Amino acid sequence: MKKFFFMFLFLICFMATSVFAKSKPIVLGCPLSTGFLYGWDAERGIKLAVDEINKNGGVTVNGEKRPFKVEVMETRDLEAGVPISEALLAVEKLILEKKSDFIVGGPVRSEAAIAAMDLLSKYKKVSIVTTGVLSPGYNKRIAKNYDKYKYCFRISSEIIRIGKDIIKVFDIFKKEHGFNKVYIMVQDVAHARKAGKFVGKLLKKSGWKVVGEQVYPTGSSDFSMGLLKAKRKKADILFIWMDMPETAILLKQWQKMRIKALPMGFMSAAEQPGFWKATKGKCAYTIVDVVNGGNAPSNLTPWTMKFVKSYKKKWGLEPEGYGTSSSYMAVYALKEAIEKANSINSDKVVKALENLDMMGVYGRIRFDKSHMVIASDNPEKGATGCIFQWQNGKRVVFFPKAGATGKIEFPKWIK
Numbered sequence: 001m002k003k004f005f006f007m008f009l010f011l012i013c014f015m016a017t018s019v020f021a022k023s024k025p026i027v028l029g030c031p032l033s034t035g036f037l038y039g040w041d042a043e044r045g046i047k048l049a050v051d052e053i054n055k056n057g058g059v060t061v062n063g064e065k066r067p068f069k070v071e072v073m074e075t076r077d078l079e080a081g082v083p084i085s086e087a088l089l090a091v092e093k094l095i096l097e098k099k100s101d102f103i104v105g106g107p108v109r110s111e112a113a114i115a116a117m118d119l120l121s122k123y124k125k126v127s128i129v130t131t132g133v134l135s136p137g138y139n140k141r142i143a144k145n146y147d148k149y150k151y152c153f154r155i156s157s158e159i160i161r162i163g164k165d166i167i168k169v170f171d172i173f174k175k176e177h178g179f180n181k182v183y184i185m186v187q188d189v190a191h192a193r194k195a196g197k198f199v200g201k202l203l204k205k206s207g208w209k210v211v212g213e214q215v216y217p218t219g220s221s222d223f224s225m226g227l228l229k230a231k232r233k234k235a236d237i238l239f240i241w242m243d244m245p246e247t248a249i250l251l252k253q254w255q256k257m258r259i260k261a262l263p264m265g266f267m268s269a270a271e272q273p274g275f276w277k278a279t280k281g282k283c284a285y286t287i288v289d290v291v292n293g294g295n296a297p298s299n300l301t302p303w304t305m306k307f308v309k310s311y312k313k314k315w316g317l318e319p320e321g322y323g324t325s326s327s328y329m330a331v332y333a334l335k336e337a338i339e340k341a342n343s344i345n346s347d348k349v350v351k352a353l354e355n356l357d358m359m360g361v362y363g364r365i366r367f368d369k370s371h372m373v374i375a376s377d378n379p380e381k382g383a384t385g386c387i388f389q390w391q392n393g394k395r396v397v398f399f400p401k402a403g404a405t406g407k408i409e410f411p412k413w414i415k
Contacts, residue, residue: 023058023064023065023066023067024066025066025068025069026059026061026066026067026068026069026101026338027068027069027071027101027102028046028068028070028071028100028101028102028103028334029071029073029094029095029098029100029102029103029104029125030042030043030046030070030073030103030105030106031073031075031087031091031094031103031105031106031107031116032075032105032107032108033074033077033078033079033107033108033109034072034074035076035079036078036108036243036268037243037268037269037271037272037321037322037323038078038108038132038268038321038322039075039078039106039108039131039323040320041319041320041321041324041327042105042108042323042324042326042327043072043105043327044314044315044320044324044327045319045325045326045327046070046104046327046328046330046331047070048310048311048314048315049327049328049329049330049331049332050068050069050070050331051314053067053068053332054067054068059335060339061338061339061342061343061344062342062343068335071094071098071100073093073098074090075087075091075106075107075108075112077109077112078108084109084111084115087106087107087109087112087115087116088115088116088119090107091107091116091119095119095123095125100125101344102125102126102127102128102334102344102349103125103127103128104128104130104327104330104331104334105128105129105131105327105330106130106131106132106133108131108133108323109132110132110133110134110135110137110138110191111135113129113132113133113138114133114135114138114141117138117141117149117152120149120151120152121149121151124151124346124347125151125346126151126153126334126346126349126350126353127153128153128155128330128333128334128353129152129153129154129155129156130155130323130326130329131322131327132323133154133156133158134191134195135158135159136158136159138154138158139154139158139372140370142370143369150371151346151350152371153353153371153373154371154372154373155326155333155373155383156291156292156322156326156373157292157373157383157385158372159198161375162195162291163195163198163199163202165289165385165399166202166239166264166266166289166387167202167203167206168377168399169264169287169387169399170182170203170208170237171206172408173236173237173262174206174208179236179237180207180208180236181208181211181233181235182208182209182210182211182235182236182239182261183211183212183213183226183230183233183235183237183238184200184212184213184214184239184241185213185214185216185223185226185230185238185250186213186214186215186240186241186242187216187218187241187242187243188215188217188218189243192241192243195266196241199239199241200213211230211234211235212226212229212230212233214229216242219246220246221246221249222249223249223250223253223254227254227259228257230259231259231260234260235260235261236260236261237262238254238259238261238262238263238264238265239264239265240266240267241265241266242266242268243267243268243269244268244269246269247267247268247269248269248270248275248278248279248282248283251270251279251283251286252279252282255282255284255411256282258413260413260414262414263286263287264286264287264288265288265289266288267286268322270283270286270288270390271288271290271321271322272320272321273317273318273319273320273395274317276390276393276394281393283390284390284391284392284411285390285391285409285410286389286390287387287388287408288387288388288389288395289385289387290321290322290386290387291326291385291386292322292324292325292361292362292384292386293325293361293362293379293383293384293385293386293403294308294319294324294361294362294386295320295321295322295324295325295386296386296388296395296397297319297395297397297405298386298397298403298404299403299404299405300362300363300402300403301359301361301362301363301379301403302359303360304361304362304403307319307325307361311328325361325362326362328361329360329361332358332360333356333358333360333365334349334353336352336356336358337349337352337356338352340355340356353367354367354371360383362379362383362384363376363378363379363380363381363383364376364379364380364381364382366382377400377401377402378402379403384403385399385400386399386400387399389408389409391409
């Protein structure tokens with residue numbers, strides 16, 4: 001009888017698996033610049049969520065369990081000199097050739113993502129932007145022309161919100177440590193130059209003195225002149241906005257020269273868990289904004305460390321930076337919306353996403369009228385940011401306070 005029972009159980013499981021395998025998959029088209037961090041971490045976040053959802057039975061639509069299927073297509077939109085048309089071609093191929101039911105992830109570059117909105121409108125495809133696209137113009141376009149662009153959503157942050165989070169940390173330095181001078185160093189690319197100007201204006205309004213600004217061409221390997229200027233100007237904070245790997249050289253020079261300005265900013269290379277080893281610890285005390293909670297280990301929500309552990313188990317390292325947790329959550333948000341709509345019909349899913357209210361890796365996930373994820377420093381109220389400091393080989397989250405794993409530390413040469 002025992003043997004018969006196990007055979008019967010095996011047969012039931014086999015039949016259930018066979019039925020699931022025969023169900024038509026729901027195709028997620030992912031246009032991403034996979035040669036860059038904000039492309040490959042998004043792909044990994046999406047695939048992890050899909051694996052988990054499929055393992056647990058998939059998505060229920062009209063009483064049928066359907067699996068997600070991921071189709072990734074290279075957009076190259078983060079590569080210098082590559083025209084926007086390549087990203088648009090990738091999006092259209094995902095829709096027409098790969099028969100994507102939904103678009104998740106990118107395009108990553110703001111100009112490409114905004115241009116793709118017309119394609120999404122044309123084909124009535126629901127899209128959730130999860131990485132890059134720092135321009136607030138994306139959601140402004142939705143607000144101004146809802147009927148045309150209602151299929152577009154953003155589950156991550158943009159430059160204004162990122163800037164405001166950064167200012168909150170600057171306020172901590174000013175209030176608790178008496179700092180008030182900042183030197184700005186940015187990469188010579190449009191988004192970095194604009195970010196430097198924008199943050200500089202916010203800092204001046206907050207009572208900070210911007211004592212200088214240096215712009216570096218992509219690929220620069222010597223930052224000593226800018227560091228010396230920051231030293232002469234007696235800057236307290238060295239604000240950096242760069243997405244090139246050479247930031248490792250900048251930080252090594254900063255530490256070797258014992259510059260008293262603490263480095264802080266948006267640095268893609270410094271976001272990654274392997275950066276400590278790559279710099280041989282020379283990145284110690286660097287403060288990095290990774291935009292969304294969960295992109296570094298923290299205690300933000302019950303789901304945060306569950307995500308971190310799952311990501312490490314599948315990919316062999318902790319979440320890698322901006323675009324990771326948001327891409328993961330986009331798939332779960334879409335699953336929730338599809339099941340509430342009980343359909344993959346775009347208009348029905350749009351309404352379900354507009355009424356979405358769920359807890360996730362980086363807080364409560366809801367969208368405002370412009371289809372922008374609602375932000376808050378309190379994970380019970382909205383999606384939170386994440387800013388950490390490199391300490392003893394670990395990324396220690398200190399902002400927001402909810403879920404923080406430590407406090408800001410200073411090197412011996414900074415009082």
